[in-house]
Amino acid sequence: MEKITLEELNNRKKELEEEKVRIKELDSIIKVLKSEDIVKKYIDADTKHAQSKNKIESLQEQIKYQNMLHCDHYFVVNDVVSDFDGHRTDRTEIITCIHCGLTNRYMNQYFWHDTSKSVQMMNQIFIDYNCYFWPRHGNYSYEEITELKRIYDQFMNEYPKATDEDIEKQMALVKRMKGDKLC
Numbered sequence: 001m002e003k004i005t006l007e008e009l010n011n012r013k014k015e016l017e018e019e020k021v022r023i024k025e026l027d028s029i030i031k032v033l034k035s036e037d038i039v040k041k042y043i044d045a046d047t048k049h050a051q052s053k054n055k056i057e058s059l060q061e062q063i064k065y066q067n068m069l070h071c072d073h074y075f076v077v078n079d080v081v082s083d084f085d086g087h088r089t090d091r092t093e094i095i096t097c098i099h100c101g102l103t104n105r106y107m108n109q110y111f112w113h114d115t116s117k118s119v120q121m122m123n124q125i126f127i128d129y130n131c132y133f134w135p136r137h138g139n140y141s142y143e144e145i146t147e148l149k150r151i152y153d154q155f156m157n158e159y160p161k162a163t164d165e166d167i168e169k170q171m172a173l174v175k176r177m178k179g180d181k182l183c
């Protein structure tokens with residue numbers, strides 16, 4: 001934090017005292033309101049609502065995590081990133097599973113320290129399950145993944161015994177027929 005002037009410091013002290021007075025006024029109002037039945041019902045309902053929202057968020061994260069763990073990944077290459085450090089060039093494929101969305105897009109120095117649960121979860125799955133060694137099935141942009149999944153699912157419904165290689169050939173054919181873009 002940067003150093004402020006004495007005048008700004010005094011203004012902040014004054015603001016702090018004003019906020020303390022406001023809190024005392026609000027505390028007395030809240031005390032009176034809590035004694036009324038309708039307000040008690042509201043507080044109870046609001047608390048349960050917040051708990052349910054937190055539980056939904058937690059369950060969604062758990063389900064997403066388990067779906068990624070149990071997925072029969074079908075990875076496609078979204079991008080190739082090269083980094084030259086003056087001595088050698090590192091080449092990394094950015095891949096995404098069309099079924100569950102697992103991606104290594106965030107496995108770099110900028111996203112590794114991301115505190116979001118989803119990014120940390122995906123990074124950990126990649127490390128724990130050696131997802132870098134799963135086969136890749138073609139090159140597709142991020143925008144094409146939804147359409148790619150639709151085509152994959154449709155093909156699997158029509159031909160349940162199809163292999164990933166069969167599907168990969170079908171997808172390449174569809175992409176070629178659409179002018180090298182699925183969408």
